[in-house]
Amino acid sequence: MTLLIIGILLWVGAHMFKRLAPEARARMGDKGKGLVALALLASIVLMVIGYRGAAFVNVWYPPSFMVHINNLLMLIAFFVFGLSATTGSLRGRLRHPQLLAVKIWAVAHLLVNGDLASIVLFGSMLIWAGSEVAVINRAESWERPAPGDPKRNLLLVVITVVTFAITAAIHAWLGVWPFPG
Template sequence: MSYVLLILGLALWVLGHMFKRIAPERRARMGDGGKGLFAAFILGGVVLMVIGYRGTDMIKVWYAPAFLVHVNNLLMLLAIFVFGMSATTGRLRGVMRHPQLTAVKIWAVAHLLVNGDLASIILFGGLLLWAVAEVIVINRSEDWVRPARGEPKGDVKLVIITLVAFAAIAAIHAWLGVWPFPR
């Protein structure tokens, strides 16, 4: 049953995020009330993914070598940094078109490197596929206007925020019983 919840959660996440791209006229007819509905889909998807993932039996598909933990942590630093580029006021603003979706792709690959169980492959692989598809759909449907570059001090803030966020995420993983560093 847990795998069903995991997959259903992924489906709600994808539907909640892609509906306005797949059916823009229908989404427009829903007006502002549709925002709440799709926010509920996304939140429900997250809840189902967490419950499903945590409830699955451990079915190992591969065993990751220990050195990949280092690669994972470096990729996670990069993912947090790239995600933050979407909100930076620094020189890096507008360097890439889809920093948040790119960060999700980096995050998913990092987690696939160190988690070789079936539930992880479904969760992180599914979110990786969604992020790739979302970028393709957006690129085909919308033109992009590159934002103006900001001041270098915004990039310094981004580095500091990245390091603090990484420490917080590592602490949360440790609190949940998943030690994110090599032993």
């Protein structure tokens, strides 16, 4: 659990550094981008190792039907995340699509995982994403981008389904079957 918590703290610190200490981050220049990226990579590695190595402490027993809700929410999360890069007519519908996608991802995983390590990991990511939105909204104004070509929305749907399938395959490869039996 220690590595998991260190990874979470490193993740939050690396993401919030630019917002909470903008002068210090600016002094680092381009070299700072590499250091932040390295910190984020290290945080992911620590979170994965810490999560997989944490003792299983069951806190609650999720009902089996939650798997269906999780999978639907995950499909939505991939779509919402993709809104940040779309050039279709849906561009600019949401101010923080990536952070909203993280919140959806976290809630989806909290619905199907009742163990302590899951609550720590996914709960902290939910809190972090909400905090990040609040900090960004306070610091920056936003100008909604103009919508693009509606035909590009189809590409977003295809990429969403393919990415969801790849992620499900990776979960299966890691020994976590994401679909009900």
